[in-house]
Amino acid sequence: MVTATALEAELLELAGAVPDPELPVxxxxxxxxxxxxHVQGTDTVDVDLTPTYTGCPAIEAMSLDIERVLRSHGMREVTVRTVLAPAWSTDDITPEGRRKLREFGIAPPRVRDGSDPVPLSLGPTRTIATHAAADPDPVHCPHCGSADTELLSRFSSTACKALRRCLACREPFDHFKEL
Incomplete structure (x- = not known):
């Protein structure tokens, strides 16, 4: 395992502070x-970036924003590489990120135990309400916290989110799907 230099740690912090273009929160x-x-010499840096899914349209905007930030901090040449392995998973979202999603009105992805694959079941677009007693891991409403929610659409404003509605407060909300 290679230890990051102080400059690499500083640049990682700067690049990491760039807002996501689709979820700027x-x-x-x-x-x-x-x-x-990875710093190469005195003013050249390589950045490894993993998209949330292959073909994510936001990867280009993320790359340009990272390049802009690192160039403004003295890096003459910045190369952002798309790295597909290991694949990104919703388990990679930090606890702070999950908190921010909830506060922004998006139900964060549920935390999974272990590294087992996420089960996928296909069915009708609209499903019956999820009741806490029937589902051991329901999607909670980010507005009122109720576990009584229903899936309205498997896709929302982006492919990584689903559209749900709370049956308690009747508010619609996005759910960042587990991946």
């Missing part, structure tokens, strides 16, 4: 997509 560090910063 989160930084790239909180989202867990920024993997590493």
């Amino acid at each position: 989160l930084t790239l560090r909180e989202l867990g997509v920024l993997r590493a910063v």
Whole structure:
């Protein structure tokens, strides 16, 4: 394991503070997509970035924002590499990121135990309400905290979110899907 230099740690902090272009309430560090910063010489840096899913349209904006920030801090040449392995997972979202999602009105992804694959079941677009007694791990409403929610659409404003509605307060909300 290679230990990061003080400059690499500083640049990682700067790049990690860049807001996500689709969810600007989160930084790239909180989202867990920024993997590493490698300084090459005195003013050249390589950045490893893992998209939330292959083909994520936000990766280009993330890369440009990282380049801009690091160049403004003296790096003449910045190369942002897309790294697909290990794949990003919602487990990479920090606890602070999960808190911010909830405060922003988006139900954060549920925390999984272990590294088992996320089960995927296909069914109708709209599903029956999720009641806490029937589901051991329900999606809670970020507005009122109720576990009585229903899935309205498997996709929302982005492919990584689903649209749900709370049956207690009747408010719709996004749920960042587990991946």
